[in-house]
Amino acid sequence: MLVDDNSADNYYHERVIIKNDAADHVVIKESGLDALEYLESTIDPVNPLPDLIFLDINMPGMNGWEFLEEFKKLDKALQSKLIVIMLTTSVNPEDEALAKTYDILAEFKTKPLTKEMLEDILMKYYKHSDPRV
Amino acid sequence: MNQVKYSELTFQAIVEATPNAIVLVNKEGKIAYANHQTEILFGYDRIELIGRMVEILIPERYHKNHPQFRTMFFSSPETRTMGSGRELYAIRKDRTEFPVEVGLNPLVTVDVTMVLVSIIDISARKKAEERFRLVVESAPNAMILTNKEGKITLINNQTEKLFGYHRNELIGNKLELIIPTRFRGNHPHLRESFFSSPSVRSMGAGRELFALRKDGTEFPVEIGLNPIDTDEGTVVLASVIDITERKRHEAIVTLELKNKELEQFNYIASHDLQEPLRTVSNYIQILEEDFSEELSQEAKNHIRTIQRATSRMSTLIRYLLDFSRLGRDRKLVSIDCNEIVENVIADLNSLIQTTGTKIQVGNLPVINAYETELHQLFQNLINNAIKFRKKDTAPQITIGCENYNEHFEFYITDNGIGISEKHFDRIFQIFQRLNADREFEGYGIGLANCKKIAEMHGGKIWIESELGKGSTFKFSISNFQV
Numbered sequence: 198m199l200v201d202d203n204s205a206d207n208y209y210h211e212r213v214i215i216k217n218d219a220a221d222h223v224v225i226k227e228s229g230l231d232a233l234e235y236l237e238s239t240i241d242p243v244n245p246l247p248d249l250i251f252l253d254i255n256m257p258g259m260n261g262w263e264f265l266e267e268f269k270k271l272d273k274a275l276q277s278k279l280i281v282i283m284l285t286t287s288v289n290p291e292d293e294a295l296a297k298t299y300d301i302l303a304e305f306k307t308k309p310l311t312k313e314m315l316e317d318i319l320m321k322y323y324k325h326s327d328p329r330v
Numbered sequence: 331m332n333q334v335k336y337s338e339l340t341f342q343a344i345v346e347a348t349p350n351a352i353v354l355v356n357k358e359g360k361i362a363y364a365n366h367q368t369e370i371l372f373g374y375d376r377i378e379l380i381g382r383m384v385e386i387l388i389p390e391r392y393h394k395n396h397p398q399f400r401t402m403f404f405s406s407p408e409t410r411t412m413g414s415g416r417e418l419y420a421i422r423k424d425r426t427e428f429p430v431e432v433g434l435n436p437l438v439t440v441d442v443t444m445v446l447v448s449i450i451d452i453s454a455r456k457k458a459e460e461r462f463r464l465v466v467e468s469a470p471n472a473m474i475l476t477n478k479e480g481k482i483t484l485i486n487n488q489t490e491k492l493f494g495y496h497r498n499e500l501i502g503n504k505l506e507l508i509i510p511t512r513f514r515g516n517h518p519h520l521r522e523s524f525f526s527s528p529s530v531r532s533m534g535a536g537r538e539l540f541a542l543r544k545d546g547t548e549f550p551v552e553i554g555l556n557p558i559d560t561d562e563g564t565v566v567l568a569s570v571i572d573i574t575e576r577k578r579h580e581a582i583v584t585l586e587l588k589n590k591e592l593e594q595f596n597y598i599a600s601h602d603l604q605e606p607l608r609t610v611s612n613y614i615q616i617l618e619e620d621f622s623e624e625l626s627q628e629a630k631n632h633i634r635t636i637q638r639a640t641s642r643m644s645t646l647i648r649y650l651l652d653f654s655r656l657g658r659d660r661k662l663v664s665i666d667c668n669e670i671v672e673n674v675i676a677d678l679n680s681l682i683q684t685t686g687t688k689i690q691v692g693n694l695p696v697i698n699a700y701e702t703e704l705h706q707l708f709q710n711l712i713n714n715a716i717k718f719r720k721k722d723t724a725p726q727i728t729i730g731c732e733n734y735n736e737h738f739e740f741y742i743t744d745n746g747i748g749i750s751e752k753h754f755d756r757i758f759q760i761f762q763r764l765n766a767d768r769e770f771e772g773y774g775i776g777l778a779n780c781k782k783i784a785e786m787h788g789g790k791i792w793i794e795s796e797l798g799k800g801s802t803f804k805f806s807i808s809n810f811q812v
Contacts, residue, residue, distance in 0.1 A: 203605070209612040255601065286605050288651065289597040308605075309612055 198224040198247035200232040200264065201284070202256040210251065210284075210310045219315045220249075229259030233267050236275065246275070249318070251284040251310065254292060261285070265299055276301065280322050284308055351449040354437070355384045357404050359397060362444060371451055373423035384447075389421045407436030407443060420449060429456045455561075472570040478525050478563055480505045480518060492572055494544035510542045521566075528557030528564055541570060549574050596654040600647045607647075611640045642773075646761065649775040653760060656779060657786045660700040662810055667694035667704075667740075671729060674708045678716070685725055687716050692730035695738055698810040703783045708742075710776040711803050715744035718770060718801075737789060737809055743802040750797040758791065780805070 199207050204227065211223045224247055226232035232250070239246040254261035261283060268276070282304040283296050296305040303322065306314060345352050345363070351371040354363035361384055364376045372379075372387060379386065384400075385393050412418060412432035420430045428451055435446040466473045466484060472492040475484035482500050490497055493508050500507065505521075506514045533539060533553035541551045554569040614637050617625070625633070671691055675682065682689070689712070712727065719725040728743045749757065749764065756762050760778035763770075777791075780803075784791040788808030795801035 203609070205609045205613070209609075209616065212616065286601050286608065287597070288600070288648075291597075309608055 198226065198232065198235075198250045200226050200229060200250060200256075200261075201253035202227050203253070206253075206308065213310050213312065214315065217312050217315050219319060229256060229261070229264035229267070232264065233259075233271075236268075236271060239275075246278060248278070248280065248323070250279060250281045251306075252281055254283065254285040254287055262295070265301065269301060280318075282306055282318065284310060348448070351451075353379075353384065353387070353447045353449065354444055355400075355447055356442060356444045357400075359383050359385065359400055361386075368449070371422075371449065372420070378423075387420050387449075389419050389427055392419075403434060403436075403445065404443060407438070407445065409433075409435050412447075420451075428453050466567070469569065472572075474500075474505070474508075474568045474570065475558075475565055476505050476521075476568065477565050478521075480521055482507075483565065489570070492543075492570065493541070499544075508542050510540050510548050513540070524555065524557075524566065525564060528566065530554075530556050533568070541572075550577050593654055593658070596651050600651045603647050604644060607640055607644050611637060611644070614640070646773060646775075649773055650760070653775060653779060653782065656782050657700060657703055660703065660786070662698045663701055664696060665699050665701055665704060666696045667708075667731065670701075670705055671708055671712075674705060674712055677709065678713060681713070681716055685716055685719065687719075687725040687727065689727045689729065692728070694729070694731050694740075695733060697738055697807060699787055699807060700783075703786065704807075707780050707783045707805065710780050711742045711805075714776060714803075715742055715746060715801075717772075718744070718746040718765075720745070720747055720798075733809075734806075735809065737806045739804060739806045741802050741804045743800065745800040748797045748799045748801050749793060749795045751795075754793050754795075757793065 199210055201207050201210075207225045207227070211225065214220050214223055222245060224235065224245075226235055235244060236246070238244055252261050252264060256264075259267070265281070268281070280303045281301055283302055284306050285292065286308050287293075288307065293305050296302050304318070345365045348365070349367065351368040352365045353361055353368055356362050361379050361382055364374075364379045366376075368374070368379070369376050374386075385396055388396060410433075412434050418430050418432055419427045421427050431450045431452050433448040433450075435448070437444045437446050463484065466475070467486045469486060469488065472489040473484075473486045474482055474489055476482055482503055482505055485497050485500050489495075489500070493500070495508075506517055509517055531554075533555050539551050539553055540548045542548055550573050552571045552573050556567040556569070558565050558567055614633055617633060618630075622630075668691070671694060675689060675691075681687070712729075715727045716725045723745060726745045728741075730741055732739045732741075753764055757764065758777045758781040759774075761774040762778075763772060763774040781791050784805040784807070787806075788810070789806035791803065791805040793801055793803050
């Protein structure tokens with residue numbers, strides 16, 4: 198799942214994921230609220246639950262941090278099935294430090310998503326099996 | 331006769347009733363009368379006093395001069411206090427002394443002239459005064475007691491320290507002595523208005539106050555004013571605090587805040603600038619990957635030019651951010667400059683080898699500096715000295731340092747292409763480049779970094795050069811004590 202208000206980035210990232218055969222299905226949400234709504238209404242196979250979320254920080258309305266706060270209130274079982282990775286343009290060490298305080302955040306990555314980055318993530322969290330992003 | 335007797339009785343009744351000790355003394359200095367208060371105060375029975383010389387009530391050290399003063403008084407008798415300005419003491423029967431205030435009243439009758447002496451024990455007042463003096467003396471602030479006329483009557487040790495005066499130089503002098511000249515004119519007026527409605531308050535609300543030391547230097551102060559009622563009228567106790575340190579601290583805090591703001595601005599700006607740039611470069615990649623067959627060679631060349639420009643701009647933004655973050659969380663450490671230069675030379679080894687550069691390093695000092703930044707400074711300068719070499723001349727670089735006690739002055743001399751004097755300032759500005767030439771490609775950030783690094787070490791950087799005749803870059807670093 199890609200949570201980012203930047204549609205150009207979403208298009209590009211989706212393309213990288215598909216091209217590298219990293220996922221069967223990519224859900225794109227352009228706001229934190231839409232993403233939350235989706236997560237709360239996941240029913241296989243209509244709205245499949247994603248395995249991996251790439252989350253942007255700077256979004257209008259609900260930003261990445263606020264999304265995380267709301268995400269923490271979701272069903273724990275649901276939370277535990279998900280890997281959340283921050284994917285941002287920010288190089289601000291303060292953002293990176295803040296990211297470290299969130300247990301639910303697996304990684305802090307700088308855009309753009311690359312083939313190498315994807316391979317690392319798959320290796321680390323899925324041991325080659327294809328996740329649903 | 332009855333009349334006289336009556337007035338005598340009345341006189342006696344009054345004298346007995348007054349709360350002060352009263353002694354009647356004749357021209358020869360003999361005590362003619364003493365009241366009951368005198369008995370209490372001095373511990374004598376009045377029988378023991380009447381007919382005796384008045385010196386019985388005066389400590390022996392004053393005996394020698396006393397008759398002389400008495401003669402003077404009787405030569406022009408008038409009502410006055412005794413010994414103006416001097417401290418007076420009396421002595422009891424048990425030989426203990428106590429401070430007194432003495433009033434003299436001539437009593438002229440037909441037969442004789444006598445003096446009615448009224449004596450007030452001022453021990454309690456003296457004790458209170460002494461306590462006050464001790465409190466003032468032990469105050470952590472400079473305390474200055476001033477009377478209505480603006481004369482200094484008391485100061486403490488802190489005042490001596492703060493202003494550099496000995497107390498003898500201040501007491502009795504006008505307060506204006508320790509006020510900077512430009513504020514002196516208005517001060518008497520301000521003082522008058524304070525005394526017209528005295529209250530405890532701080533001085534010069536909202537204004538910046540300054541005080542003047544003996545050596546002529548000024549310093550910022552905060553002053554609290556306390557009116558005190560005394561026998562000599564209202565006086566004002568001023569408590570003076572030197573706020574130089576506080577001001578300095580405030581300035582530093584403000585500066586840190588501004589720096590922090592600037593840094594945040596840089597992060598946000600660099601983020602917002604990077605984002606569209608990344609989109610451009612991402613989509614160029616898509617074009618190259620997905621439409622390669624449909625694009626002509628010419629279109630592909632244009633795309634490559636766009637890609638180069640984009641990545642250059644991305645680098646510039648990153649350098650701008652690095653520049654603003656230079657020296658963040660820095661700490662002064664003891665650094666052997668010989669080691670730093672050795673490391674830089676090792677880092678640049680391949681460049682030095684391929685260009686045949688010869689570097690001569692003099693004996694460099696051990697200084698307190700910011701390590702990463704100092705390394706970067708030497709690296710940039712040595713790198714430049716090699717980079718801006720003449721086409722057919724192998725670079726020769728000399729590095730050295732002069733110790734000027736207050737600061738160190740480093741120099742890096744090369745035999746490169748040199749710089750015309752009119753560009754001396756420009757080269758240290760960010761993103762300024764002199765050579766459009768491909769072979770001197772760069773981002774125009776190195777010397778701007780160098781300048782910032784020298785400045786954060788309390789120094790500066792400058793160049794001595796002539797076009798075609800090599801350059802000498804010099805920079806100074808404060809001799810920081812840790």
